[in-house]
Amino acid sequence: MFKIDTMQGHDRMSTQDLLLAIGDAVKQGETEFEVAASGQHDIGGPLWHPEGKTLHFHVTNAGQRLGSMCLPGTEIVAEGSVSADVGWLNSGGTITVKGDAGDTAGHCSSGGKIFIGGRGGTRTGSLMKHDPLYEEPELWILKNVGSFSFEFMGGGRAVVCGYDSEQFASVLGERACVGMVGGIVYVRGPIDTYPADIKYMDLEADDIAFLDGGMDEFLQHIEREDLRQELSDWSQWKKLRPLTAAEKKGKKSHDLKAFRQNEWVKGGIFSDVAHDDFAVHNTLSTGLYRLRVPSWDNARFAAPCEFNCPTGIPTQRRYDLIRQGKLDEAFQLELEYTPFPGSVCGSVCPNPCMDHCTRGSIDEPIQIGDLGYRSAFLPVEPPKVKTGKKIAVVGGGVAGLSTAWQLARKGHSVTVYDDADHIGGKLEQVIPRGRLAHELLEAELKRIQSVGVEFVTSCKVDKEKFAALRKENDAVVVATGGTKSRFFPWEGAEHLTMGLEYLKAINRGEKPATGKHVVVIGAGNSGMDTCRGAYEMGAETVVAVDVQKPAAFADEIEYIENLGGKLVWPFFTNKITPEGVYGNDGRFIPADQVIVSIGEEPELDFLPEDEGIEFFRKSWLVPKKDQSIAAGVFTAGDTIKPGRLTDAIGSGRKAAWYVDQYVMGKETADFPEKQQIPAERLSKAYFEKCHHCLLGDPVDDHTRCVSCGTCRDCKMCLESCPEKAITRIEKEDGSWEYVSDPDRCIGCGICAGVCPCGVWSINDNPEKIAMYSTGAKA
Ligand SMILES: Cc1cc2nc3c(=O)[nH]c(=O)nc-3n(C[C@H](O)[C@H](O)[C@H](O)COP(=O)(O)OP(=O)(O)OC[C@H]3O[C@@H](n4cnc5c(N)ncnc54)[C@H](O)[C@@H]3O)c2cc1C
Ligand code: SF4
Ligand code: SF4
Ligand code: SF4
Incomplete structure (x- = not known):
């Protein structure tokens, strides 16, 4: 008590x-x-x-x-x-x-x-x-x-x-x-x-x-x-x-x-103490007197898939078109962003879009990679109008090809120069054919040529060639990627095999020398490709070591472990001998071949030395906001920093945006970028959770896609508005808009609350409310 x-x-x-x-x-x-x-x-x-x-x-x-x-x-x-x-x-x-x-x-x-x-x-x-x-x-x-x-x-x-x-x-x-x-x-x-x-x-x-x-x-x-x-x-x-x-x-x-x-109080409530005209202007304010006003902010925010795809592919817009029955337009839309929907989206991209997909927080992410594959073999129209501008792209990897693709489709004449005898950069040279079908890559490379891009292979661009390209063209894009395997000055480094060269030889169809027992230094994605290559070339055991938790994609690690490979970490390499590798804690892993695969750095000695070009750690370029490094010279991809293929494609798209403005003498406008839609704007309750889903055709995912930030025309707002203030206006091109009539709207925010896609915003009324006098005497 x-x-x-x-x-x-x-x-x-x-x-x-x-x-x-x-x-x-x-x-x-x-x-x-x-x-x-x-x-x-x-x-x-x-x-x-x-x-x-x-x-x-x-x-x-x-x-x-x-x-x-x-x-x-x-x-x-x-x-x-x-x-x-x-x-x-x-x-x-x-x-x-x-x-x-x-x-x-x-x-x-x-x-x-x-x-x-x-x-x-x-x-x-x-x-x-x-x-x-x-x-x-x-x-x-x-x-x-x-x-x-x-x-x-x-x-x-x-x-x-x-x-x-x-x-x-x-x-x-x-x-x-x-x-x-x-x-x-x-x-x-x-x-x-x-x-x-x-x-x-x-x-x-x-x-x-x-x-x-x-x-x-x-x-x-x-x-x-x-x-x-x-x-x-x-x-x-x-x-x-x-x-x-x-x-x-x-x-x-x-x-x-x-x-x-x-009725309430005879003579009016409080009439004995205060003056009042007793008029009730409106119990629920509309128009100017609303405290809050809604706005239909269709596509104001980026969907999580779009925001987290460095290429910026707006999957929600593709599904919007699919819902309208415009399948061809939906598949073509992907090609506005990337020339590699099949080789990258549908094959070797780690799909960061899907990792962040809102649907993944309901049941399973939307099958974005597979949807990309649906655009793999789609032909495109070459540009109808030519601008007469000439652009040289040095480096035919995904960054250079993405830049070239965008610029050629705008009507510029683009030539890509590459030192290899096949265009395609790492996609062609090192990514194992087992992960990326060669015919698919070739089909997508042909499509790039079909819009007018010229390929010049077996052409190493040196100082002299670079200077000539600058003279002959309105702009030059440097996209030579990372070309030199990186390693530290470990004792016995002369015994190392360079991973990049090793993988290149395999993709050329050669049989590079391979030991029975191989150690690969580096357990990232290229390290896993090197392990895969070593097994394919006849190695009996393969061990990958790394200083940290392996950064490779989970399915790549699983693949190597299924082949019998082992991953050892943390392991700090100290010394390499013909017999194996020593760690700095005294551990020894026997091997008759040690391959290094801890990344690549660019070799940019063909660039002029007297134009103030900035470098990070003497290797990577530090471009300006418009991705230029010198007058009329732009860059994209792994020359800026090592990344994934989708990063390089996005970087190429961005470079093309600025190169186009430069060659056309346009005023520089910033590359369009949107904020990611805040998760709390979305009403996931609208969607049914699938407990035992069998994922079907990715095209059918248009019902599952939350359409984050983009109106799915569900009419929920129209039907839920208590004042019947919302109308749908259909435009001539078949698109639509939802509008709220200020003379009916009371600013209750129900539209913003029910919209599954987070399209409606409800904001404070920006109009200043002028207080009016009731005529009360002081
Ligand atoms: C083994 C390995 C596996 C990978 N796997 C994946 C993966 O599965 N998924 C993923 O997203 N990313 C992966 N990556 C990373 C990805 O390959 C790169 O991010 C991407 O290729 C960078 O594109 P890029 O165009 O900048 O460079 P690159 O693809 O390297 O292209 C550069 C091109 O320039 C050419 N070149 C260089 N110097 C000159 C010169 N002086 N003159 C003319 N041409 C020149 C090169 O020959 C090359 O063709 C992998 C990387 C490696 C090494
Ligand atoms: S490039 Fe990669 S991240 Fe972008 S949409 Fe395609 S699969 Fe997703
Ligand atoms: S639910 Fe649809 S719009 Fe939202 S992130 Fe996933 S694919 Fe993109
Ligand atoms: S509720 Fe439906 S119709 Fe209304 S804006 Fe949102 S998605 Fe579009």
């Missing part, structure tokens, strides 16, 4: 200290409270026991709001009378007052029961309401209540027993039930007039069942079981309830000005 007397001599405990003490006791598991209060407020709510046990309060001399916001599982008994607002916002507690309650007892209560053993003050039961998900609130009063009681009541049941109230002309005081829109008031005894939209009627069977069923509990709580019989003559009881919608039909709806002046 937690027992407290809040008066110690002349010292009175503050409300705050009392509530803190009660809260601490509840946390410690206490369930019984005996509080000798001295007018402290808010005793008894909102509280919950850590193990869900019922809390019992016995309170004397309570102040205002006894049991305010009281929760289920709290029972309060107040001896004697209490001050105003008992059970204010009660949400489930049982509150008993043995004496009288002050004003506004049960105000705004939405659950639980309040039992008053005496009288209720003015505005008793005002704004009581009922959330249909929970039990309705009950308010029982033994005697009578003051004026304005049950004002704006919206739900629940109130019982006024009219006991010991003979001296009152009305047991509900004056003007009860004004503005009441829901709930029932049961009353025993005479009442004053009531509003025209309230019905005063005899009890029905349901009402008697309710009163009969609840009366014992009420009387037990207030300890007046002796009154049961006297109060149970149901012929003495009546009820008040608002008219139903059907009963109101045909009746003139309220003139709110007249209601305020004549």
Whole structure:
């Protein structure tokens, strides 16, 4: 038992200290409270026991709001009378007052029961309401209540027993039930007039069942079981309830000005103390007076797939077109972003788009890589108009080819120079054929030629050639990638085989010298390709070592481990000998061949030395924002920093954006980039979770795709708007727009809440609200 007397001599405990003490006791598991209060407020709510046990309060001399916001599982008994607002916002507690309650007892209560053993003050039961998900609130009063009681009541049941109230002309005081829109008031005894939209009627069977069923509990709580019989003559009881919608039909709806002046309080509420024109401009503001305004921000944000694809492919737009039945346009759209939908998206891209796909947080990510493959063999139209501008691209890897593809499709004449005898960079030279079908790569390279790009192979660009290319062309793009295997000056480094050269030889169809027992230094993706190559060339054992947790894609590691390969980390190489590798902790791994595969760095000695070109660690280029490194010279791909194929393709696309502006003499506009859509804008509840999905054709994923940030034309907003403010406007080209009519819109934000795709925003009204005078005299 937690027992407290809040008066110690002349010292009175503050409300705050009392509530803190009660809260601490509840946390410690206490369930019984005996509080000798001295007018402290808010005793008894909102509280919950850590193990869900019922809390019992016995309170004397309570102040205002006894049991305010009281929760289920709290029972309060107040001896004697209490001050105003008992059970204010009660949400489930049982509150008993043995004496009288002050004003506004049960105000705004939405659950639980309040039992008053005496009288209720003015505005008793005002704004009581009922959330249909929970039990309705009950308010029982033994005697009578003051004026304005049950004002704006919206739900629940109130019982006024009219006991010991003979001296009152009305047991509900004056003007009860004004503005009441829901709930029932049961009353025993005479009442004053009531509003025209309230019905005063005899009890029905349901009402008697309710009163009969609840009366014992009420009387037990207030300890007046002796009154049961006297109060149970149901012929003495009546009820008040608002008219139903059907009963109101045909009746003139309220003139709110007249209601305020004549019905609520005669002469107008507060007219004795303040001036008011009593006009109600609108209960729900529209237009200029809205606090918030919606805006249809279609495609304002990047979808996670688009944002996390360094190439920037907007998969949501492809599915949007598919939903409209425009399949060809959807497949062509991918080619606006990449010339390698099959070789990269559909084959060797690690699919960071799918790692971040919103659908992955519902069940399985959208099959974006496979969708890309659907554009692999699609022909494209060559440009209709030629600009007459000439551009040279040095390096025919994905970065150079992506730049060339974009520029050629804009009508420029583009030639790609590569030192290898086959164009394609790492895709052609080192990525194992087992991971990327050669015919697919060749088909995509041919498509690049089909838009007019010239390939010049077996042409190593040196200083002289580079200078000549600058003279002959309007711009030059350097995209020579990483060409030199990196390694540290370990002791015995001369015994190393360079991974890049080793893989190149395999892809050329040669059989490079391979040991029986191979160690590969580096367990990233190129390291895994090197392990794969070594097994293909006849190695019996292959061990990959790394200083850190292997960075290779999980399925590449799994592939090597399935071949019998081992990954050892952390392993810091110290010395290489013809017999094997020593780590700096003394460990030794025997091997008759050690291949290094820890990355590549660019070789850029063909660039001019006197033009202030900036380098990072003497190897990688540091371009300006427009990806230029010198006048008319731009760069893209692994010359800037090592990355994935999709990074290089995106980098090429960006370079092309700036090269085009440069050669055409346009004012430089920034490369368009969007912010990723915040996850909380999306309403995933719209989509059904698939528990046992068999993923079908990637094209059919248009139903699964959340269409993050892009309107899927589901009409949810249009159908959900309570004011019918939204309309869909179809344009001539078949596209559409949703607009909200400001004269109807109340700024409730339901459109933003329901839109599965996060298209609608709801923002503060930017219009300044000019305050107007009511004409009140100071
Ligand atoms: C073994 C290995 C496996 C990889 N696997 C993957 C993978 O599965 N997925 C992934 O996303 N990324 C992978 N990568 C990374 C990816 O290959 C690179 O990010 C990408 O190729 C970089 O493209 P690039 O165009 O900048 O360079 P590159 O592809 O290297 O192209 C540069 C081209 O320039 C040519 N060149 C160089 N110097 C000259 C010169 N002076 N004159 C003329 N031509 C020149 C080269 O011959 C080459 O053709 C892998 C890398 C390696 C090494
Ligand atoms: S390039 Fe890679 S990240 Fe981009 S869409 Fe294709 S698969 Fe996804
Ligand atoms: S759900 Fe659709 S739009 Fe969203 S990230 Fe995935 S593919 Fe992109
Ligand atoms: S609710 Fe549907 S129709 Fe409305 S904006 Fe969002 S996606 Fe488009």
